[in-house]
Amino acid sequence: MQALAIEPKMTDILITNNAENVLLYARLVNGFKPNMELAVLAGIPATFTLHLEVYQVRSFVWDKKITTHEIKRTIKYDNLQKTFSVYNNSNTQPVVFSDFESAQKAMVDFNGIVAVPLTSLVKGGDYYLLVKVKMDKARLPLHMENVFFFVSFWDFETAWERQNFSY
Secondary structure: OHHHHOOOEEEEEEEEEOOOEEEEEEEEEOOOOOOHHHHHHOOOOEEEEEEEEEEEOOOOOOOEEEEEEEEEEEEEEEOOOOEEEEEEOOOOOOEEEOOHHHHHHHHHEEEEEEEEEHHHOOOOOEEEEEEEEEEEOOOOOHHHHHHOHHHHHHOEEOOOEEEEEEO
C-alpha cells in the first residue's frame, strides 16, 4: 500500500479556454523520487516530458485524433552559482531559481498549456484530452553510471489521465 502512495500521478486537471485556444492546467505529484535531489545537486539534469493528445468523440467510428503535443522540461543545477535552471521545450532562456523547491514546482506545474486552437474544433462537439508525463532516463557518461546507479530508478511514466470537455 505504501508503494502506491508514492507513484507519480497527474492531478488537478482543468480544461478551460481563452479567445483562441483550449488550455490545460495540471500538476504532477510525486514526480521527484527521493534520490533525485541528490543527483540534480550533483549536476545530473532531469527531464519531464508531458504528452498531450486531443480527440473528438464520435459515435459510430473511432474517435478522431485532433492534435498531439510533447512538452519537455529540464532542470539543471549550476554548482558555481548555486542556482537551478528550468528549460521549457527548446527555449534557450531558462527560468532560474535560487532554491530547489521553487524549481521543482516549475517542473511539475503545467499551467496554461495550449492543448488545441478553437479553430480546430466544431461548436457543439464533444472532446477529450489525454495527458501523461514521462521522466526521461538520465544519460550519464559510462564511469558516472557506477557512482549514480540509482538514476536508473528515475525512469517512470504516469498513467494516461482523461478529461472530457465540450466546445
